Amino acid sequence: MMSRALARSLVALAVLGAAAPALAQVTADRLQRAADEPQNWLTYSGTYASQRHTLLRQIDPGNVRNLELKWVLPNQTFGAWQATPLVVDGVMFVTQRPNDVLAVDAKTGRVFWQYRYAGSPEARVCCGANNRGLAILGSTLFMGTLDGHLVAIDAAGGRPLWNVAIGDPKLGYSITMAPLAVKDKILVGVGGGEYGIRGFVAAFDPASGKELWRFYTVPGPGERGHETWSGEAWKTGGGSVWLTPSYDPALNLTYWGIGNPGPDWNADLRPGDNLYTDSVIALDADTGALKWHFQFTPNDTYDYDSVQVAVLADIQFRGTPTKAMMWANRNGFFYVLDRETGAFLSGAPFVKVNWASGLDAKGRPIATPQPPGQATWPGNQGGTNWYSPSFSPRTGLFYLSAWEGYASIFRKEPATYIPGRNFVGGGHTVLTPVPGAPGPRIGRYTPVNDWTDAVGHGSVIALDPQTLQRKWTFDQYDVTDSGILTTATDLLFTGGREGYFYALDARTGVVLWKASLGGQIVNGPIAYAIDGKQYVAVISGNSLYTFGLRD
Amino acid sequence: MRQVGRVGRVGSALAAVAALCSLATALVRAQADHGAQYSQSDIAAGYRVYSSQCVQCHGGLGDGISGVDLRRGVFRRAASDEDLGRVITNGVPGAGMPPFKLEAAELTGVIAFIRAGFDQTASVKVGDAARGRALFEGKGDCAACHRLRGRGALTAPDLSGIGLTRTVAALQRSLVDPATAMVPANRPLRIVTKSGETLDGRRLNEDTYTVQLLDVRGRLRSLPKSDIRMLTYASASPMPSYASRLTPDEIADLVGFLASLREP
Numbered sequence: 141m142m143s144r145a146l147a148r149s150l151v152a153l154a155v156l157g158a159a160a161p162a163l164a165q166v167t168a169d170r171l172q173r174a175a176d177e178p179q180n181w182l183t184y185s186g187t188y189a190s191q192r193h194t195l196l197r198q199i200d201p202g203n204v205r206n207l208e209l210k211w212v213l214p215n216q217t218f219g220a221w222q223a224t225p226l227v228v229d230g231v232m233f234v235t236q237r238p239n240d241v242l243a244v245d246a247k248t249g250r251v252f253w254q255y256r257y258a259g260s261p262e263a264r265v266c267c268g269a270n271n272r273g274l275a276i277l278g279s280t281l282f283m284g285t286l287d288g289h290l291v292a293i294d295a296a297g298g299r300p301l302w303n304v305a306i307g308d309p310k311l312g313y314s315i316t317m318a319p320l321a322v323k324d325k326i327l328v329g330v331g332g333g334e335y336g337i338r339g340f341v342a343a344f345d346p347a348s349g350k351e352l353w354r355f356y357t358v359p360g361p362g363e364r365g366h367e368t369w370s371g372e373a374w375k376t377g378g379g380s381v382w383l384t385p386s387y388d389p390a391l392n393l394t395y396w397g398i399g400n401p402g403p404d405w406n407a408d409l410r411p412g413d414n415l416y417t418d419s420v421i422a423l424d425a426d427t428g429a430l431k432w433h434f435q436f437t438p439n440d441t442y443d444y445d446s447v448q449v450a451v452l453a454d455i456q457f458r459g460t461p462t463k464a465m466m467w468a469n470r471n472g473f474f475y476v477l478d479r480e481t482g483a484f485l486s487g488a489p490f491v492k493v494n495w496a497s498g499l500d501a502k503g504r505p506i507a508t509p510q511p512p513g514q515a516t517w518p519g520n521q522g523g524t525n526w527y528s529p530s531f532s533p534r535t536g537l538f539y540l541s542a543w544e545g546y547a548s549i550f551r552k553e554p555a556t557y558i559p560g561r562n563f564v565g566g567g568h569t570v571l572t573p574v575p576g577a578p579g580p581r582i583g584r585y586t587p588v589n590d591w592t593d594a595v596g597h598g599s600v601i602a603l604d605p606q607t608l609q610r611k612w613t614f615d616q617y618d619v620t621d622s623g624i625l626t627t628a629t630d631l632l633f634t635g636g637r638e639g640y641f642y643a644l645d646a647r648t649g650v651v652l653w654k655a656s657l658g659g660q661i662v663n664g665p666i667a668y669a670i671d672g673k674q675y676v677a678v679i680s681g682n683s684l685y686t687f688g689l690r691d
Numbered sequence: 692m693r694q695v696g697r698v699g700r701v702g703s704a705l706a707a708v709a710a711l712c713s714l715a716t717a718l719v720r721a722q723a724d725h726g727a728q729y730s731q732s733d734i735a736a737g738y739r740v741y742s743s744q745c746v747q748c749h750g751g752l753g754d755g756i757s758g759v760d761l762r763r764g765v766f767r768r769a770a771s772d773e774d775l776g777r778v779i780t781n782g783v784p785g786a787g788m789p790p791f792k793l794e795a796a797e798l799t800g801v802i803a804f805i806r807a808g809f810d811q812t813a814s815v816k817v818g819d820a821a822r823g824r825a826l827f828e829g830k831g832d833c834a835a836c837h838r839l840r841g842r843g844a845l846t847a848p849d850l851s852g853i854g855l856t857r858t859v860a861a862l863q864r865s866l867v868d869p870a871t872a873m874v875p876a877n878r879p880l881r882i883v884t885k886s887g888e889t890l891d892g893r894r895l896n897e898d899t900y901t902v903q904l905l906d907v908r909g910r911l912r913s914l915p916k917s918d919i920r921m922l923t924y925a926s927a928s929p930m931p932s933y934a935s936r937l938t939p940d941e942i943a944d945l946v947g948f949l950a951s952l953r954e955p
Contacts, residue, residue: 553742567751577874592875638898
């Protein structure tokens with residue numbers, strides 16, 4: 141017969157043994173308080189406020205030069221790797237092209253399991269087989285797929301739990317964004333703005349995949365906003381959704397950035413403001429009801445998707461406590477909005493802009509379309525785009541990746557809607573000093589930069605939301621599609637197409653440390669911690685790199 | 692060129708083929724003698740047709756169909772202008788391309804637009820590649836500066852794949868008015884290092900902190916910008932204009948040769 145002491149210690153061992161591998165439940169409450177557990181990265185943007193600002197303090201300006209490579213996870217597929225990983229209690233979950241999920245030991249980079257979703261060959265996407273990441277709720281991961289499905293995956297075993305079709309891939313519907321879990325729902329939207337889709341966002345039951353509500357980003361007959369469309373144009377009006385929303389639990393509002401109208405470059409085919417394309421919409425998290433909207437670019441002819449991630453912060457705005465939303469838009473303007481009402485508080489261009497001469501008192505652009513054949517600033521890829529910005533409550537500055545000195549010559553062409561085919565109504569060429577000279581494209585496809593900064597360059601801009609002025613600018617030679625991470629120690633991590641991974645001083649923009657990783661960085665760096673040790677992870681080219689301080 | 696449009700109206704496919712065979716021979720001979728001329732107005736007219744009828748499937752860059760890159764002259768079922776006219780007029784039933792019954796001027800325009808690489812900035816004339824090669828090696832003395840398949844000087848860009856990256860209009864412009872045609876990345880580079888070394892060459896690659904070049908002695912060099920005292924790009928092209936050195940037909944032949952250089 142076993143002694144009581146031995147029995148007690150065996151029980152203790154059993155508890156310990158069981159506790160280590162079991163994945164903790166990521167409850168809705170944990171997601172809401174994600175800022176309180178900075179060792180984890182629980183949503184695409186880190187927290188519901190989407191500031192991409194970590195409270196971890198181990199890596200600081202004094203020791204950042206001691207960062208060293210801890211591990212590398214090579215991708216098995218080629219192409220731009222735009223995903224932001226999640227980190228949950230020591231386990232990293234990351235997607236890779238086209239719709240694979242990897243569960244990785246975040247300390248060593250060793251892979252626990254890999255799930256490969258077999259998508260339909262009917263899937264069609266404008267800009268590559270991208271996937272930007274996952275949502276987690278409970279112990280279930282959620283991924284949108286290129287063929288328009290939402291898939292639930294068991295985070296422990298990597299096996300699929302359910303799979304529902306949301307949009308028809310034959311009509312150009314796809315999902316590239318990371319879903320967001322809010323309370324008892326999984327929220328996701330559909331891409332396909334170059335295929336004449338009618339965009340929507342929807343909420344799903346995490347247990348079954350049952351659709352609980354749906355909001356069309358292009359309102360139909362009888363719905364508010366339908367009067368901003370003419371004739372049948374709404375049916376192919378676009379309004380794609382391809383970035384993760386933000387959420388304010390106190391207001392119970394989700395904030396979605398909406399993509400371009402269809403066809404992209406020919407507004408003659410869709411007279412009117414074309415709500416809610418190129419807008420931010422505030423939807424009730426429980427019902428999907430529209431609380432307010434703000435349109436950045438009415439009747440867009442420049443492909444200025446407003447899919448940017450809404451950055452939420454409670455700030456003193458010009459002396460008044462304000463529930464602010466900050467937004468650097470693809471159209472070249474930076475905006476401060478009241479996120480409770482949608483009221484426009486302030487806005488100004490952050491790069492050269494000539495498609496509008498400014499914003500009126502309500503924030504509506506004063507349009508100054510350029511004559512055919514003339515250059516429009518910013519160019520088609522925008523003053524910024526989907527690259528996640530950051531806000532530091534410590535510095536009070538808003539940080540973004542921008543394209544400067546970059547313009548396009550847009551052209552308008554006829555367009556006939558054919559289901560599943562490109563429905564764009566024109567095109568664009570980059571303004572170059574010599575006709576036909578190379579310029580920046582959508583992504584880097586070669587290790588050789590065959591164009592020069594005469595056609596534009598990338599920069600990190602630190603904007604003061606109070607004054608709308610730049611505090612500092614960090615110029616790069618090539619353009620950048622990198623997201624930004626700031627820290628509670630006033631560091632700023634970012635990258636660019638050249639493959640440098642930087643730590644800048646968030647107060648001055650001075651480079652404190654850099655590593656040449658070689659491949660384009662087209663995603664946002666994240667921070668996490670395990671056993672009291674802080675890590676910073678970033679994807680460059682076809683590999684995920686994780687850094688920590690030298691032991 | 693204009694005969695091609697009329698062929699499109701021949702009702703019987705057999706008759707069309709027969710007509711094409713004789714026409715093709717005639718046209719190939721005509722092209723060899725005078726070069727194929729694509730006027731800027733035809734190209735512009737072709738753009739209007741293309742953007743209303745072709746762009747839906749072939750795309751704004753002409754590469755929307757797998758295995759076809761119209762701008763770069765990569766076709767599945769065509770080599771000559773007559774082939775293009777036939778494919779457009781008859782369609783490719785098995786591959787999903789419908790027949791297009793275009794007016795003669797429209798068909799001429801679309802072919803001109805495709806042959807001009809979608810470049811509407813100039814009228815272009817494309818001559819005989821074999822004669823162009825002789826000019827490249829002889830009268831033009833192009834290899835004195837340019838490299839081709841591992842031979843020739845390193846002063847100016849390697850031309851082995853130039854037909855893939857530049858339109859015929861751009862090639863023509865480079866020969867006639869090189870100062871305005873040279874892309875920024877090809878401007879000759881002079882670097883003076885902090886240690887006093889002077890390097891002349893061509894920029895191959897560049898980023899925020901470094902620049903990579905091929906110097907005139909054939910050395911691949913990579914320099915940190917922090918070691919560079921002076922980095923200057925020539926403001927003008929050192930290439931002479933061939934407008935007065937070659938006849939228009941010779942320039943057309945040289946353009947034909949350069950456009951045929953397609954080493955990937």
